[in-house]
Amino acid sequence: MRRSKQWPATNHSPNSKLIRIFWMSFTLMVPLLLSAQTTSPQARATKITFENVPYGDHPNQVIDFWQADVKGPAPLVIFIHGGGFTGGSHDKISQEKVQAYLDAGIHHASIEYRFLKHAQFPAPHEDAVRALQFIRSKANAWGIDKNRIAAYGGSAGxxxxxxxxxADDFADPDSKDPISRESSRLIAVAPIGGQSTLDLDWWVEHIPGYDRNFHGDGKRGDLSKIEQRALVRELSIIHHISPDDPSTFMSYGMHPEAPIPSNPKRARGWSIHHVNFGIVMEEKLREEGVEVFLKYPKAKVPFENDTAFLMHHLTQ
Incomplete structure (x- = not known):
């Protein structure tokens, strides 16, 4: 049984200063990250059941919820957009994908969160946790089966x-806040073009075409090296993998042996979402005994895409 998660003891509340390495990195990358989103802006053809429902006090702490036309509690899939933690929007989402889930009897939600201009790390991660707990607290009102919730997202999402x-469950059973008592776990997850770590030195060593000069020097005077390392480790998702994690489907747009694009701008975005991130996470997940599928061009996996994978787990 996994213990409830607590934030590390280092100084990284939402009001703390940002580690420059992240701010420089993702501010410079945001145009590429936005262009790499797997969902494109479209007219909202599918009517939202509950729009911009607040789960916190900040204007960005809102949720859109589409309710499937079903009787009784139904499963839910959650989408979290990318944008380098500095941009993007929860309403830039594929309507075809939303409708496909609704047609399958699966509710759909899209989460917005605070960007780094609003609050420093780990604010986006705290918001994701709080949003999921809030959604679970609405299970009866919204007709959600809280034991069948999965999620997908691209890049930062x-x-x-x-x-x-x-990550370990953030549920606090002794909290006076009923939302905080809810679980933050998922039954399946589909990261798209995700990065395994925020340690940019690892990127230099393992990611083709990545140039350390893309980003800032990372020096920061208000945190010790130990505190900086603790924060980087907490935000690097590979370090949270453990045997009780849910089935995972990761997808990337290039083959591991694909050449670096000749266009510098395209090469930069290509490297930021490189399949090598997925390969190292796949290895770790397999080591821990977690079911994992890694999709990239010419890879043989039993699911066509993230939607097919998540539907499989949500409709069982």
């Missing part, structure tokens, strides 16, 4: 959904 899936 991939990191957040993997954090929900792999």
């Amino acid at each position: 991939a990191q957040l959904v993997a954090y929900l899936a792999w």
